[in-house]
Amino acid sequence: MQDKFLPKQVADLREEAAIALAYSTKRDAIATPLHQQPILTAFVKQGDVGKPILLLHGFDSSLLEFCRLFPLLATHHQTWAIDLLGFGFTDRMAGLNFNPAAIKTHLYSCWKTLINQPVILVGTSMGGAAAIDFAQSYPQAVEKLILINSMGYLSALSLGQLLFPPLDFWAVEYWRQRKLQALNLAILSGWDARQIDALRCVNLHIDMPSWSEAMIAFTKSGGYGCLGDKISLIHQQTLILWGELDDMGTEDAYKFRRDISDSKLVWVRNCGHSPQLEQPEFTAEQILAFGR
Numbered sequence: 001m002q003d004k005f006l007p008k009q010v011a012d013l014r015e016e017a018a019i020a021l022a023y024s025t026k027r028d029a030i031a032t033p034l035h036q037q038p039i040l041t042a043f044v045k046q047g048d049v050g051k052p053i054l055l056l057h058g059f060d061s062s063l064l065e066f067c068r069l070f071p072l073l074a075t076h077h078q079t080w081a082i083d084l085l086g087f088g089f090t091d092r093m094a095g096l097n098f099n100p101a102a103i104k105t106h107l108y109s110c111w112k113t114l115i116n117q118p119v120i121l122v123g124t125s126m127g128g129a130a131a132i133d134f135a136q137s138y139p140q141a142v143e144k145l146i147l148i149n150s151m152g153y154l155s156a157l158s159l160g161q162l163l164f165p166p167l168d169f170w171a172v173e174y175w176r177q178r179k180l181q182a183l184n185l186a187i188l189s190g191w192d193a194r195q196i197d198a199l200r201c202v203n204l205h206i207d208m209p210s211w212s213e214a215m216i217a218f219t220k221s222g223g224y225g226c227l228g229d230k231i232s233l234i235h236q237q238t239l240i241l242w243g244e245l246d247d248m249g250t251e252d253a254y255k256f257r258r259d260i261s262d263s264k265l266v267w268v269r270n271c272g273h274s275p276q277l278e279q280p281e282f283t284a285e286q287i288l289a290f291g292r
Contacts (some may be wrong), residue, residue: 093225
């Protein structure tokens with residue numbers, strides 16, 4: 001079965017859109033220059049019309065964060081989401097480097113193998129930084145760029161370069177426990193079912209094999225902490241979507257608008273760091289209008 005690689009916790013999902021996207025996810029062997037063996041890469045594709053849209057998830061997340069946004073886009077466009085190397089349900093093979101350079105190389109191999117035509121590239125949070133890096137390196141692959149509460153100017157992960165064993169393991173395990181505790185607290189506190197399922201979606205992948213090892217490697221690489229000189233080189237028309245209540249800050253929204261010459265900033269009202277989950281209808285409307 002296509003879904004046999006999914007953790008057993010997939011059975012805990014309750015939201016129809018999340019269940020549908022989870023069980024639509026495939027893993028194909030993608031040949032890359034990174035390893036002599038192809039990498040089993042998780043992705044989902046729906047829709048056959050219009051320009052292709054490619055969605056890139058945020059830090060320590062997976063394509064499931066697009067469960068509410070995906071069907072709204074796929075009705076109008078060929079829509080893809082790919083789990084970045086080291087994240088989600090993509091295989092974390094031994095011998096791979098889990099850093100931005102490897103992520104970009106793997107993503108290019110995926111694009112070339114699966115899509116091979118210019119895309120509307122959408123990145124959320126860390127996925128926005130990955131999208132910037134990709135668009136600047138492979139401009140022929142990206143027709144338009146959409147950044148949603150994007151990283152790119154400064155990454156707290158850059159401090160991870162200072163970690164050494166066993167502090168690196170402890171830091172990642174602390175992160176895991178925080179995510180699990182947040183989910184358990186939400187359930188015990190009687191949160192809205194949609195909020196609980198959103199947490200389940202962004203937690204499901206942490207039970208994948210070698211999750212800790214890949215997280216440690218990526219954190220120690222420094223992550224996307226040095227993209228400042230690439231942002232102003234983006235020539236694609238760019239839409240910047242930003243939740244006005246983002247608890248991670250809103251200052252970078254103005255910086256992106258300033259530094260990307262052909263860009264437009266749209267605020268997502270009554271929304272935090274994840275418009276794709278909190279305001280999927282409005283987010284889809286903006287993406288579809290921009291993609292025309």
